[in-house]
Amino acid sequence: MSKGMSGKTIFDELDPIFHPRSVAVLGASAKQGKIARVLMDRFLEMGFKPLYPVNPRESEIMGLRVFHNIKDVPGPVDLAIILTPTDAALAAVKDCVTKKVKTIVVTTSGFGEAGEQGRKVQQEMVRIARKGGTRIIGPNCVGIYCPSSKLPFLCQAGKDSGTVGVVSQSGFFADFITQTACANNIKFSKAISCGNEADLNAVDFLEYLGEDPETELIAGYIEGVKDGRRFYELSREISKKKPIILWKGGLTEAGARAAVSHTGAIAGSRAVWEGALRQAGIVGARSFEEVFDYLYAFYNQPLPKGKRVGIISGPGSTAVGTTDICLELGLELPHFSKETVEKLRRIIPPVGGSVNNPIDLSLASLVNPLIHKDAIDAVARDKNIDMLLLITVIGGEQLREIVLDATRNVENKKPLVVTLMGGTTQEVAQDFPLMLGSGISVYPDAARAAKVLKKLWEYAEFRAGGSICI
Amino acid sequence: MSKGMSGKTIFDELDPIFHPRSVAVLGASAKQGKIARVLMDRFLEMGFKPLYPVNPRESEIMGLRVFHNIKDVPGPVDLAIILTPTDAALAAVKDCVTKKVKTIVVTTSGFGEAGEQGRKVQQEMVRIARKGGTRIIGPNCVGIYCPSSKLPFLCQAGKDSGTVGVVSQSGFFADFITQTACANNIKFSKAISCGNEADLNAVDFLEYLGEDPETELIAGYIEGVKDGRRFYELSREISKKKPIILWKGGLTEAGARAAVSHTGAIAGSRAVWEGALRQAGIVGARSFEEVFDYLYAFYNQPLPKGKRVGIISGPGSTAVGTTDICLELGLELPHFSKETVEKLRRIIPPVGGSVNNPIDLSLASLVNPLIHKDAIDAVARDKNIDMLLLITVIGGEQLREIVLDATRNVENKKPLVVTLMGGTTQEVAQDFPLMLGSGISVYPDAARAAKVLKKLWEYAEFRAGGSICI
Numbered sequence: 001m002s003k004g005m006s007g008k009t010i011f012d013e014l015d016p017i018f019h020p021r022s023v024a025v026l027g028a029s030a031k032q033g034k035i036a037r038v039l040m041d042r043f044l045e046m047g048f049k050p051l052y053p054v055n056p057r058e059s060e061i062m063g064l065r066v067f068h069n070i071k072d073v074p075g076p077v078d079l080a081i082i083l084t085p086t087d088a089a090l091a092a093v094k095d096c097v098t099k100k101v102k103t104i105v106v107t108t109s110g111f112g113e114a115g116e117q118g119r120k121v122q123q124e125m126v127r128i129a130r131k132g133g134t135r136i137i138g139p140n141c142v143g144i145y146c147p148s149s150k151l152p153f154l155c156q157a158g159k160d161s162g163t164v165g166v167v168s169q170s171g172f173f174a175d176f177i178t179q180t181a182c183a184n185n186i187k188f189s190k191a192i193s194c195g196n197e198a199d200l201n202a203v204d205f206l207e208y209l210g211e212d213p214e215t216e217l218i219a220g221y222i223e224g225v226k227d228g229r230r231f232y233e234l235s236r237e238i239s240k241k242k243p244i245i246l247w248k249g250g251l252t253e254a255g256a257r258a259a260v261s262h263t264g265a266i267a268g269s270r271a272v273w274e275g276a277l278r279q280a281g282i283v284g285a286r287s288f289e290e291v292f293d294y295l296y297a298f299y300n301q302p303l304p305k306g307k308r309v310g311i312i313s314g315p316g317s318t319a320v321g322t323t324d325i326c327l328e329l330g331l332e333l334p335h336f337s338k339e340t341v342e343k344l345r346r347i348i349p350p351v352g353g354s355v356n357n358p359i360d361l362s363l364a365s366l367v368n369p370l371i372h373k374d375a376i377d378a379v380a381r382d383k384n385i386d387m388l389l390l391i392t393v394i395g396g397e398q399l400r401e402i403v404l405d406a407t408r409n410v411e412n413k414k415p416l417v418v419t420l421m422g423g424t425t426q427e428v429a430q431d432f433p434l435m436l437g438s439g440i441s442v443y444p445d446a447a448r449a450a451k452v453l454k455k456l457w458e459y460a461e462f463r464a465g466g467s468i469c470i
Numbered sequence: 471m472s473k474g475m476s477g478k479t480i481f482d483e484l485d486p487i488f489h490p491r492s493v494a495v496l497g498a499s500a501k502q503g504k505i506a507r508v509l510m511d512r513f514l515e516m517g518f519k520p521l522y523p524v525n526p527r528e529s530e531i532m533g534l535r536v537f538h539n540i541k542d543v544p545g546p547v548d549l550a551i552i553l554t555p556t557d558a559a560l561a562a563v564k565d566c567v568t569k570k571v572k573t574i575v576v577t578t579s580g581f582g583e584a585g586e587q588g589r590k591v592q593q594e595m596v597r598i599a600r601k602g603g604t605r606i607i608g609p610n611c612v613g614i615y616c617p618s619s620k621l622p623f624l625c626q627a628g629k630d631s632g633t634v635g636v637v638s639q640s641g642f643f644a645d646f647i648t649q650t651a652c653a654n655n656i657k658f659s660k661a662i663s664c665g666n667e668a669d670l671n672a673v674d675f676l677e678y679l680g681e682d683p684e685t686e687l688i689a690g691y692i693e694g695v696k697d698g699r700r701f702y703e704l705s706r707e708i709s710k711k712k713p714i715i716l717w718k719g720g721l722t723e724a725g726a727r728a729a730v731s732h733t734g735a736i737a738g739s740r741a742v743w744e745g746a747l748r749q750a751g752i753v754g755a756r757s758f759e760e761v762f763d764y765l766y767a768f769y770n771q772p773l774p775k776g777k778r779v780g781i782i783s784g785p786g787s788t789a790v791g792t793t794d795i796c797l798e799l800g801l802e803l804p805h806f807s808k809e810t811v812e813k814l815r816r817i818i819p820p821v822g823g824s825v826n827n828p829i830d831l832s833l834a835s836l837v838n839p840l841i842h843k844d845a846i847d848a849v850a851r852d853k854n855i856d857m858l859l860l861i862t863v864i865g866g867e868q869l870r871e872i873v874l875d876a877t878r879n880v881e882n883k884k885p886l887v888v889t890l891m892g893g894t895t896q897e898v899a900q901d902f903p904l905m906l907g908s909g910i911s912v913y914p915d916a917a918r919a920a921k922v923l924k925k926l927w928e929y930a931e932f933r934a935g936g937s938i939c940i
Binding site: 033035086109110113114140168169170172173176221223247249250251252253254255257258259286287288289290314315316317318319320321322323324325327328333350351352354356357358360363367393421444445446447448 | 721728760786914
């Protein structure tokens with residue numbers, strides 16, 4: 001654990017940020033369509049108190065007394081969020097420092113990412129803040145989310161606290177991940193959008209989340225880091241305890257160019273990055289869909305002991321095609337034990353199905369959905385199998401009960417991922433939150449479910465012995 | 471165009487199958503939960519007449535007179551669908567041949583896919599049928615769908631006729647593709663599930679769809695073909711006129727083993743298959759999701775003139791990450807023309823956005839969604855750009871109007887694919903049918919949208935000059 005500016009550990013230094021006694025919002029507004037209004041709505045939904053809106057031209061906002069300057073607030077302010085226009089932000093920072101605010105989130109943009117002049121202004125913000133012992137998050141960010149402290153995000157990210165920590169150089173990533181995953185019943189410990197990282201940066205918060213006892217799993221988006229060595233060593237240490245699902249943007253030259261205008265980050269060489277991510281045991285993702293897919297697996301599943309997959313499929317064609325995908329990903333589909341085959345013979349009709357791996361449950365799976373349960377139970381107990389992939393068309397409550405019943409009594413917990421092929425995208429979408437909130441990792445397509453198993457196994461390999469080897 | 475058994479072209483020989491004057495259902499039933507009941511429901515929904523239910527133990531089914539044997543039906547029967555138990559199917563085929571039925575769909579399973587004895591029974595079916603000039607589809611299949619003739623599938627695949635033809639050795643594939651895509655407002659010309667291919671096979675129907683003037687685009691699933699050379703040459707010829715989106719199951723050894731118990735097909739060597747598919751200009755897919763993704767692009771988009779992509783993104787991080795994906799797929803992201811950059815400068819705020827490729831519309835895209843329209847219009851007219859990728863969080867009706875307005879007046883039509891990142895999966899799912907039914911190709915993730923552009927370009931390359939080269 002490294003030491004921060006103050007000689008304290010990063011954890012001790014950053015943890016108070018997430019537990020402020022009071023919050024001020026500079027540039028607060030009740031006007032519909034303004035970001036400041038959205039944030040006020042969120043704070044009121046969360047019920048955080050005391051909250052001090054600051055705006056030189058208002059006296060009351062949404063039932064709260066407004067202060068014309070943060071310096072007028074009677075008690076101490078631990079966290080200030082600046083949403084003023086760009087040209088008023090530096091003065092707002094000065095006022096916050098005078099007020100001895102502990103942390104300032106500068107949401108306002110138009111600084112380092114906009115060019116040289118903006119970069120100078122944000123440097124000046126940091127200089128002033130440091131003199132007063134104040135830390136800055138941003139500018140150009142959506143700030144911090146911590147449901148256990150009633151600190152909201154701009155998006156509606158849920159009130160319940162959970163185990164996923166998010167750190168992101170992109171505000172959209174942090175918002176989108178938390179909002180979408182919350183709607184799917186995944187719960188978060190903390191989320192931090194660092195923006196231009198004028199003071200605190202993504203690696204600081206990565207280190208914090210690594211130490212944070214509330215956080216068991218980390219999802220992140222970065223475009224570049226100032227200290228690559230620190231990032232690598234830290235990630236490698238954290239990965240030994242908690243999975244880090246990371247999307248690194250700007251791996252290609254054109255992507256790196258785009259990153260400069262996005263967050264001002266220098267993205268660095270692709271080969272170096274790819275090697276470092278792999279050796280640090282990071283679960284690499286390349287799109288939002290991959291981040292969600294991996295998150296839903298690591299959140300709900302144990303790590304596998306090996307790479308031997310058992311496929312249980314209703315649809316025969318998907319059994320065949322998914323077998324191809326698994327093998328191409330480097331997974332194995334071994335034969336079941338004699339005992340398992342015997343059990344399967346008793347439940348799967350001799351015509352139209354298959355008791356070998358991949359299991360084809362045949363049309364019988366529609367007539368009698370409970371054969372899913374017996375098949376899962378049999379395969380979950382097979383010592384030749386490390387992970388299960390269930391492919392089915394039955395949805396909702398029935399599928400949830402079958403999966404939970406089938407796995408409840410199996411002693412050696414193995415990852416089980418479910419592919420739910422509904423009649424329409426809409427029907428499947430309705431079943432997703434139900435399943436995910438019950439501890440079931442569910443995907444709309446079997447190729448994605450197979451890829452998830454590969455990621456679970458890769459990470460398990462890293463945890464067992466070092467770097468990821470495929 | 472090859473000649474069939476009778477000396478006629480395959481098209482002339484198979485087209486009457488899809489235009490029967492009358493249909494008999496052998497093994498018809500009104501019992502809930504029986505497949506035969508489901509099929510009766512579908513026939514009544516479609517309104518096909520005259521329909522003759524045949525069942526030795528019933529006198530009326532769902533308001534229709536039941537015949538104890540197909541031979542008792544007064545008028546001619548062009549199409550018979552056999553849903554009897556396995557051990558009654560051969561006798562049913564004999565009766566159909568005596569009745570001079572033109573085509574028999576044997577839905578019943580338990581034949582070639584179940585072992586040697588079943589294979590002999592299906593051979594006997596074919597021998598008897600051939601003597602009477604009758605053709606057989608199946609056994610072990612879900613038959614044929616042709617909305618223009620009111621012929622239903624087992625699934626609810628819609629009443630309206632369209633341009634997509636489906637041929638599949640898997641019944642589930644045929645059902646799932648038609649049902650799901652219909653729910654997304656994609657319309658089909660014909661769909662055929664060939665099952666065990668005792669007589670007519672997937673390649674016959676592929677040739678038919680290639681010639682069928684109603685069919686402009688083909689989606690298929692195959693595990694193996696008897697005559698690989700014929701398949702290759704035929705696919706190559708069809709691909710010069712119509713795209714074939716094909717999922718080949720059983721590419722790996724274990725996948726091929728699974729295919730034998732699924733449809734009894736011999737899957738063949740992977741290297742040979744991969745080379746043949748590529749050289750035949752086939753749009754290869756490896757999962758249901760890929761089939762849908764490509765279908766929604768080829769159904770709604772023109773072919774591109776080149777591989778130069780213009781990205782227009784609301785979220786900055788997705789712009790960066792998607793640039794990476796495009797370049798890794800072999801696509802290009804060139805600079806925009808000076809004229810385009812000038813236009814973009816007038817609509818995108820100087821702070822927080824980017825007028826270069828990839829365009830970052832910044833938060834302004836949320837405040838004023840109409841800048842999407844101006845940006846699309848500008849990029850669509852840029853002669854440096856062949857294809858557009860729009861990434862947005864605005865959904866539904868508003869997005870549809872923006873995209874349609876922006877592209878309506880652009881002379882040189884270019885493919886435009888949309889990534890719609892909704893707040894939750896469920897919201898996005900509701901917007902999909904709306905967009906797809908309006909001619910907009912929409913995806914929930916930008917990496918998938920990028921892959922679709924690659925496929926459009928690959929196929930355009932094939933059409934322009936021969937085999938696919940990446």
